[in-house]
Structure formats: C-alpha cells, structure tokens
Amino acid sequence: MKIYWIKAQAPRRVLALVKHLGVQAEFIDISRGLKTPEFAALNPNMKAPVLLDGDTVLWESAAIMAHLCVRESCDMWPARNPQEQIEVLRWLAWTDCHWAPAVGPFYFEHIVKKTFGIGAPDRAALVAKVSNLKTFAAVLDAHLRSHSHIACDRLTIADFAAASMATDWREAEMPMEPFPNIVRWLDGLMRLPAWAEPWPEKRSAAA
Ligand SMILES: N[C@@H](CCC(=O)N[C@@H](CS)C(=O)NCC(=O)O)C(=O)O
Incomplete structure (x- = not known):
C-alpha cells in the first residue's frame, strides 16, 4: 500500500x-x-x-x-450497520459543507502559512470570520454536550474528519473557549498517539 x-x-x-x-x-x-x-x-x-x-x-x-x-x-467506518453509516455520513457532510469553511480560514492563516512558509498570518482578515466559526461551533458543542464523540458515541472517521483543521485551535487562534465540549473532545483526541503524531518519520538522505 x-x-x-x-x-x-x-x-x-x-x-x-x-x-x-x-x-x-x-x-x-x-x-x-x-x-x-x-x-x-x-x-x-x-x-x-x-x-x-x-x-x-x-x-x-x-x-x-x-x-x-x-x-x-x-x-x-460502520460497514455492517446502515443506521450508523447514516450518522457518520451526516457528520462528514456537515464537516465539508459547514465546519471546514468555518474553521478553515484560521487553519490557513496560522497553520498552513507557517508550515509552507507562505507569509505571516493576516489576523485582520480573520475578524470577519469569527461569527461563522461561532455559529457552527455552537452546533457541534451542543451535540457534544451529550455525546462523547461526533457519531455513534465512539471513535469514528467522522472524528478524524471534523478534528483535522481544528485540532491546533490554540495555535490557530480559533475562539473555542466558549465551547467547552469541543475543547474536551479535541483534547481527548490528542491523547490518541496516532492522532497526536500522525506524520511519517523523515527518512535520512541515505535511506
Ligand atoms: N477533500 C479532499 C481535500 C484534499 C486537499 O485539499 N488536500 C490539500 C491538503 S489538505 C492539498 O493537497 N493541497 C495542495 C494544493 O492544493 O496545492 C480530501 O479530503 O482529501
């Protein structure tokens, strides 16, 4: 593979x-x-x-x-359970259509630009993005108030999808403080070694 x-x-x-x-x-x-x-x-x-x-x-x-x-x-991915598939699909679609556009500008300005060396974060441009982030963060936070994970009350691919832009929320200066259930969920995922450190080891030049 x-x-x-x-x-x-x-x-x-x-x-x-x-x-x-x-x-x-x-x-x-x-x-x-x-x-x-x-x-x-x-x-x-x-x-x-x-x-x-x-x-x-x-x-x-x-x-x-x-x-x-x-x-x-x-x-x-609940391949054998159609009801669970529907639940996971719901949150995958929500992530692509609503959550990613809400957190994406912060992720881009603070994480992508730094990772790829393409300039300093434009904090002024993010001021107008706060409202949309809060709109959808409120939806997710309310859901996570009574759920341990995004879907099916256990770890699914919907967690990895929804967390991928938001996981470095502190460094990305996303205003998540009013959303304690999101913070609990994101910080919980970071206790998974594979989520906390997913990047392949750099091979040496001789390898
Ligand atoms: N919806 C796609 C997104 C793929 C995507 O946008 N990948 C980005 C990295 S997150 C990329 O390759 N960007 C490089 C570029 O656009 O030049 C997926 O989930 O795989």
Whole structure:
C-alpha cells in the first residue's frame, strides 16, 4: 500500500488512521510533486492524500478512511450497520459543507502559512470570520454536550474528519473557549498517539 501525503489536514486524517490501525504502508511525501502529470494521473485534482492499494487508486480522505476501515474490519467506518453509516455520513457532510469553511480560514492563516512558509498570518482578515466559526461551533458543542464523540458515541472517521483543521485551535487562534465540549473532545483526541503524531518519520538522505 502507498499513501501520498503532504503535511496538511486532509492527509493527517489518513496518516493517523493508518498508524492507529497498525497498517503497513509506504509513505510518499508528494509536496514537491503535486502538480506533475504523473501525480495528476493518480488524482486529477492534484491534491493529497491519495491511496494506492493493489488495483485501487483512491482520493478524498473520507473515502480513503472508509476503505482502510473496511480492509481492516474496523468499525470506525460502520460497514455492517446502515443506521450508523447514516450518522457518520451526516457528520462528514456537515464537516465539508459547514465546519471546514468555518474553521478553515484560521487553519490557513496560522497553520498552513507557517508550515509552507507562505507569509505571516493576516489576523485582520480573520475578524470577519469569527461569527461563522461561532455559529457552527455552537452546533457541534451542543451535540457534544451529550455525546462523547461526533457519531455513534465512539471513535469514528467522522472524528478524524471534523478534528483535522481544528485540532491546533490554540495555535490557530480559533475562539473555542466558549465551547467547552469541543475543547474536551479535541483534547481527548490528542491523547490518541496516532492522532497526536500522525506524520511519517523523515527518512535520512541515505535511506
Ligand atoms: N477533500 C479532499 C481535500 C484534499 C486537499 O485539499 N488536500 C490539500 C491538503 S489538505 C492539498 O493537497 N493541497 C495542495 C494544493 O492544493 O496545492 C480530501 O479530503 O482529501
């Protein structure tokens, strides 16, 4: 199995799950090759992550996570329970449509720019983004008041999807203090070793 990755939130979901499941894989840092014809042939979107598993070529981190769970018989994607699938799908869709656009600007200004050396955070631009973040954080916080996890009251791929941009919320200066249930959930995920440190080890030049 091969995983093409860069040090960013969507690959983080997949890398953390691979580590959490103890799956053997070859990790290919594609940060310098995203826009090449060879990589475009694997993913026409020219984005990471991409998974190669036998004849399967898969892009979109949620689909890759589901594939890994099916392969490893892990109920973080509830392949055998349609009602639970619906619940996980609900939160995956909510993450893509509402939560990611709400937390994404903070993640971009403070984490992406620093990781890829593309300038200082534009804090002034984030002032107008606070209201939208609070709107959807209130939804998630109310849900987590009576639930340990995002879906099914156990760890699922919906947790990794929803947490991937928000996990460094303190460094990203996201105004999460009014949302204690989100903070409890995000801090709880950080106690999973695979979530806290998902990145493949850097191979030495000689390796
Ligand atoms: N919805 C996609 C998002 C993929 C995506 O946007 N990947 C980003 C990293 S988080 C990327 O490759 N960015 C590099 C670029 O756009 O040049 C998924 O979940 O896999």
